[in-house]
Amino acid sequence: xxxxxxxxxxDCAEGRAANLPCxxxxxxxxxxxxxxxxxxxxxxQYIIHGLKNNETNEMASLxxxxxxxxxxxxxxxxxxxxxxxxYCIVSIKAAGNKLTFGGGTRVLVKP
Amino acid sequence: DTGVSQDPRHKITKRGQNVTFxxxxxxxxxxxxWYRQTLGQGPEFLTYFQNEAQLEKSRLLSDRFSAERPKGxxxxxxxxxxxxxxxxxxxxxxxLERGAFADTQYFGPGTRLTVL
Numbered sequence: 001x002x003x004x005x006x007x008x009x010x011d012c013a014e015g016r017a018a019n020l021p022c023x024x025x026x027x028x029x030x031x032x033x034x035x036x037x038x039x040x041x042x043x044x045q046y047i048i049h050g051l052k053n054n055e056t057n058e059m060a061s062l063x064x065x066x067x068x069x070x071x072x073x074x075x076x077x078x079x080x081x082x083x084x085x086x087y088c089i090v091s092i093k094a095a096g097n098k099l100t101f102g103g104g105t106r107v108l109v110k111p
Numbered sequence: 112d113t114g115v116s117q118d119p120r121h122k123i124t125k126r127g128q129n130v131t132f133x134x135x136x137x138x139x140x141x142x143x144x145w146y147r148q149t150l151g152q153g154p155e156f157l158t159y160f161q162n163e164a165q166l167e168k169s170r171l172l173s174d175r176f177s178a179e180r181p182k183g184x185x186x187x188x189x190x191x192x193x194x195x196x197x198x199x200x201x202x203x204x205x206x207l208e209r210g211a212f213a214d215t216q217y218f219g220p221g222t223r224l225t226v227l
Contacts, residue, residue, distance in 0.1 A: 098144065
């Protein structure tokens with residue numbers, strides 16, 4: 001599976017957009033980009049996923065570059081409850097879709 | 112609640128004892144995954160099932176670990192002769208495999224194991 005690189009941590013202001021980058025330069029054509037987050041002591045929570053096109057749901061937007069080598073997760077209006085570790089994962093459906101988590105980005109939303 | 116459930120949520124045991132965890136997936140989800148997460152690290156894949164068939168096991172899953180999903184619904188993860196290094200959060204996830212479409216895994220709250 002392709003590996004991902006994310007910043008170790010970032011802060012953002014409550015009410016502002018939070019833009020979380022992820023590099024996946026070795027991604028292959030059949031690998032999806034998934035984003036999960038994990039609030040302290042809870043199980044990971046699914047946020048969004050995409051293959052080539054940008055995606056949006058009620059939680060976030062996912063912007064994938066045309067060459068698919070990087071992506072950005074956008075939380076449009078961060079709240080204190082968005083404080084969590086955010087994981088960017090690439091996964092091959094043909095390989096059972098098992099998820100390989102890296103270190104993630106620790107996001108702290110400040111008032 | 113129709114999400115993934117896990118039982119127990121916490122387990123404290125002494126070294127050398129056997130422990131068993133249970134996972135109930137989202138209804139009708141045909142895939143079930145087990146992951147392990149140690150403090151400060153991301154979850155690591157252990158094994159997964161499609162219906163009752165165990166399709167893959169990680170090298171992390173030593174001979175002391177066994178997982179079953181006998182009727183293709185709930186699953187159990189047993190650890191025999193526990194060691195202190197087994198202390199971790201054990202996470203279960205389930206998904207609905209739908210042919211060509213990506214299947215999204217939904218995680219349970221986890222079982223935190225402490226081996227004394």
